[in-house]
Structure formats: structure tokens, C-alpha cells
Amino acid sequence: MNYLFGDDLMERPRRELAPGAVHVPNWLNMEQQKWLVARFKEWASGPVPIRSAKVGGHEMSVKTVCLGWHWRPYQYTRDAVDVNGNRVLDFPDWMVRLGRKALVEASGDPHAGDDYTPDTALVNYYDATARMGMHQDKDELSKAPVVSLSIGDTCQFRFGNADNRSKPYEDISLSSGDLFVFGGASRFAYHGVPRIYPGTAPDGCGLATGRINITMRVTGMSGQ
Numbered sequence: 001m002n003y004l005f006g007d008d009l010m011e012r013p014r015r016e017l018a019p020g021a022v023h024v025p026n027w028l029n030m031e032q033q034k035w036l037v038a039r040f041k042e043w044a045s046g047p048v049p050i051r052s053a054k055v056g057g058h059e060m061s062v063k064t065v066c067l068g069w070h071w072r073p074y075q076y077t078r079d080a081v082d083v084n085g086n087r088v089l090d091f092p093d094w095m096v097r098l099g100r101k102a103l104v105e106a107s108g109d110p111h112a113g114d115d116y117t118p119d120t121a122l123v124n125y126y127d128a129t130a131r132m133g134m135h136q137d138k139d140e141l142s143k144a145p146v147v148s149l150s151i152g153d154t155c156q157f158r159f160g161n162a163d164n165r166s167k168p169y170e171d172i173s174l175s176s177g178d179l180f181v182f183g184g185a186s187r188f189a190y191h192g193v194p195r196i197y198p199g200t201a202p203d204g205c206g207l208a209t210g211r212i213n214i215t216m217r218v219t220g221m222s223g224q
């Protein structure tokens, strides 16, 4: 019966979990996912190779490569001073357009993306055992929304509140092709990834194992 009632066939409706926090399942089609995975492979072996950032001397289990601005705990710079000193890749114009479309999609407002110009993306790779603890995205000086795209294995995603890292929170699945937007009152909500479900990536997404997550952000920084 699995083929009848599998997750991929059951309707997963779009949902606003809290004001400004919107989950849009299956936003990216398979061709788009595959194309993004090909870009990811280029970025990962680009001027600043993908690496595990160190938090308090400990390597994160997630590996990260950045676009536009390089993130390390807890600041943005143009040069990857904690990796090899190289300048990060430019933020691509097509990703600005994709981010704008994501906000239109999540809000239903055709103008929601008009003033949105993300200038950094953190591109994370999770293997089967990688996790991300509960945190806020607050190294940006701007309150503009964060746009999140997921490709590959499904994960358990924990979406919490803006006050602290514990309850109340809600666990949802983010699957290949899903969009999640953190905006408005949810911009600084705590969130994390307690686990990856290995072997759940759909055929054709371009990623055999693991999960890619792209978060676009507005740093609010200026300068070269």
C-alpha cells in the first residue's frame, strides 16, 4: 500500500505555522532542484571550499559554503578569513529573482518581493548524521525575511518561538523542493534540524545522499 499512501503522493498543504512563517511544500520542480544541485557542486569546490564552521572550537556537523558574504560564527565578511582567506563568490542575480518569487509565493502578494534584495546565502550540506541545534538567524542587521530551500533527503525541522530555544515549538518535515520563509514576527524565531531521514531524497533531484539547504538573507551590510 506504500505506493498509494506514500508521503510523495499525499497532499502536503502550504501552511502558515505562525505569523510570517510559511511552509510551501514542493515549490521547486525536479528540474530546478537538479539544476541547483549542480550549482551547489560548483560552489562547494569554488574559491572557498565547503567546510564545517567552528563554534567555540567545535566543528559543526553541517558543512557550509556561502555566496555574497562569508558567514562564520557570528559575523559576515567578504573574505573567508577562517578558511583560506579567499573572497566568496558573488551573490547571483538569478538568486535575487528566486528569492523575490519565493516571497510572492509564500505571501500571495504579487508585490511582496519588490523591495527584497538578498545579498548572502548560506548553503548547508547535511549528511545522514548531521544536525543543527536551535538558534536564531540574527547575525544580519536587516529584518528582511529569510528564504529557505531544501533539496535531497527529508529532514525533521523544528520551528520554535522568538523568545527562547525550548517549547513551544513544532516539528515538521522539510522535503526536497520545499520552501520555507521566516518573515515578520517569525523572522527571529528559534529553529533547528534535529535529524535527517537518510534515503528519502527523490530520484532525479540530483543528490544521491544527504540534504542541501539554502538560506537567502539580507545582511544589511555595505561595502566591498
Ligand SMILES: O=C(O)CCC(=O)C(=O)O
Pocket (backbone or CB within 6 Å): 122, 124, 132, 137, 148, 157, 174, 191, 192, 193, 213, 215
Ligand atoms: O537546514 C535548515 O533547514 C535550516 C538551516 C539554518 O537554520 C541556517 O542555516 O541558519
Ligand SMILES: [Fe+2]
Pocket (backbone or CB within 6 Å): 135, 136, 137, 191
Ligand atoms: Fe538558521
